[in-house]
Amino acid sequence: MTADPFLWSSLQRPYPIIQAPMVGVSTPQLAAAVSNAGGLGSIGIGASSVAQAREMINATRALTSEPFNVNLFCHRTPTPDPQREADWLQYLRPWFEQFNAEPPNNLSVPYISFNDDPALLALLLQEQPAVVSFHFGLPPTDWIAQLKANGIVTLGCATCVDEARQIEAAGVDMIVAQGNEAGGHRGTFEPQHCDAQLPIETLLKQLLTQCQCPVIAAGGIMTGEDIQAQLQAGAVAVQLGTAFILCPESSASTAHRQALGLNPSIQTGITAAISGRPARGILNSAYTELTRPEAPPLPDYPIAYQAGKALAAAASRAGSVDFAAHWAGSGAPRARAMPAAQLVATLAHEAGLSPD
Template sequence: MTLIERLGLRLPLIQAPMAGTSTPLLAAQVCEAGGLGSIAVGATDAAGARAMIAQLRALTARPFNVNLFVHPTPTADPVREAGWTDWLRSLFVEFGAEPPQALQSPYTSFLDDAAMLAMLLEEAPPVVSFHFGLPGADAIAALRERGVLLLATATNLEEARAVEAAGIDAVVAQGIEAGGHRGMFDPAAPDPQLGTMVLTRLLAREVALPVIAAGGIMDGAGIAAALDLGAVAAQLGTAFVGCPESAADDAYRAALAGPGAWHTTLTSRVSGRPARALANRFTALESDLAVPDYPIAYHAGKALNAAAKAKGEHGYGAQWAGQGAPLARAMPAAELVAVLEQELAAARA
């Protein structure tokens, strides 16, 4: 049985989990339309994740995906963090605010969150996916015992082989074009920055797992290209940001439709990890200072964005988007899935 058959999908499409942007309603609409909807719970705790799963299950009986952050436990460095907040201080002052006195990690890694694992084992969502790395063998075995299908992101062949060796069911091949955070296991390691199509073909040839292509894919023709290169499905994120069911605010939606969409850029300054975003005032900042560990740096980034938004400036938000952003279409999620299905059929006719 193929991955698509196991999930009962009509369309080989996964709506990417986007923390802070994807919602249970968005995921449910995609599920009901024939794709695999996703929620991202890495930015909440076990109780918050359980509530999101409950909301999603109230909206659909179809399979869905729950995504976790599996980043290494951040190392606090008060000197580096103080230097970072001092560098940002003038921007806070511009908006009548002060930077946080001490930076804290706003997210707990799944590696350190026993309550999250316990909740997932109780709820047994149909699919669980991992970003930034892999959990321990015991957690993987426990989830598999509960019948959960497991996915994990890889940005290169070495990571994909680790995913395969860990007993994960499928690998998400995240190309350099992808919006949001690079799923690389070690952000300090050399990054070959492989494009989606190259990475998809490489993994389809070199690992035995089903490959899901992710990064820069915005329409049915892109899905067809990924399938032709050996992927079993495509994962689209930026394509769904403009849907009314997403949690993107008005400024994010306007930026996605504006000139910044043509100039996405990778930056570590927002959160402490490389992530692709729409060009804005935050991505334009330049500094030679060492960025605090992810997600400690995010504490400063979120605080600066909040201070700026309070004064009507929206250029410091984490407006994540892939290189396909100019191809974005603002329409209800179910309508978008239907259009993607039509485009895929036309491309493969």
């Protein structure tokens, strides 16, 4: 497969800056503001029903006529295991009790993988957003071919060379290289296999030598200087998540904003204990207390997420932000609070991309 060097240019974006899809944080307002400002905005429909996804796409379209990206979760179909789930809930019981709460009686699958949702494929083929991106793996190859045949540019997230090769072999147009610095869930295809956790600089170099597809760099990119470094290293574009959390157009909670905005020495870490898949967020007891040697095996993603969210809700009812899933990358101390259009303009200016 040969790279199409004009693929990114075909999107006609003045700036090679993608606002990362962030389920729970990105909104149609944020995506539209970024696309209107010359970047590529993204909405995340990984945890949405078909009706919710249609609503988000329409809401974005109502705010911009520019291209935007629609992001999907392509995780392996979870296997419900009542015993494993009961053991996990029992293990979590003392932390629930700390907040005078009880764990839920059982867990279920809160949302399904795109790969199990042909109705969502039908919606995308009908709506034809300019870009569709995949996280946690890939959909069936013929679905990718159908999306592309409808003029949709496709992106797949890779955390290592092996995943990038699978993305290329499946015919996906561009690779999002997700460095270890990245906030949110690791895009690893099979989380039980080792995650190389490569810094973006190393991963980008490896993918550029081993792959033909254009590569987009993601992870810890917070300023124009960071953007310039990735573009100079050979990335066709950059994808930033954490940098956009404090924008007023995001739906980040007040607690998430406060955790990010008030602490210059903020620390992030990676744990699977919140959702069942490794993800990077602002350190709290979910990272430091839940992963004990005696912990039973985690339920599959996203079944475990129900327990993580229930624990965070119990803490919140008791007035604590402990155990919250405040996803953020290691660049978190450098997050800036400003409207999305101003942030895109600032990043472009700092990176020497804008004419002024």
